[in-house]
Amino acid sequence: GNRRVIRKRTTQFYPDHPERFDGFCQLLCKEPLSGIRHYWEVEWSGEFSIGVAYKSISRKGKNSNSLLGYNDKSWSLLCSDSGYSAWHNKMDKDLPGAARASRIGVYLDYTGGSVSFYSVSETMELIHRFQAKFSEPLFAGFGVGSSVTLCIPDKNYRSNRF
Known part of the structure; x- marks a missing residue:
């Protein structure tokens, strides 16, 4: 079924883990996107980013090395009520x-x-x-401002789009 991530404003304490982002509210999926082509959809509210990243992206600290789209290890789309912007390697495009x-x-x-x-x-x-x-396997990534739900695409509707 659908998978959902909701950002809570109350502090939640988790033990440190090398694959956990500790400076930003974001996550990478556990499994790599293996194979040739992949398609997925999300429903969102608030501000969020969606994209892909190499597993080697930094997970520690609150700097551009660990923020989706702000380094050479990730590509992202930032979505908010004011619009969209595309990010890669600290370069943004409104x-x-x-x-x-x-x-x-x-x-x-x-x-x-x-x-x-x-x-x-x-x-x-x-x-x-x-x-x-x-140059490396990619993982789906999400930066959560409010909530993000991974959805099952309507295959009949989108099957002839790609």
Whole structure:
């Protein structure tokens, strides 16, 4: 079924773990995105980021080395009520004309070297596409400002989109 992450404002104490981000409210999925192509969708509220990262991204400290999209080990789309921006290696691109939706689709073509973000409603509209030569396995990543729910895409609707 669907998986959900909700950010709580009360402090929760967890023991230190090398794979836990300790400076930002973000996470990487446990399993790598193995294979050639992957597609997933999330529903979101508040501010959040979605993207992909190498497992080697730093998890410790509150700096650009450990923030999704702010280093050379990750690519992300920042979503908020004010709009979208795409981030990689401390470079951002505001995307003012992108269609707004509470559901975002991500399409990873590992061998083709691209990760694409879509606004998903009755239609799908490309928000941004990164081109890169990936050198390590990638993991789906999420930065949570309020809540993020991983959704099961409607295969009938999207099967002929890619």
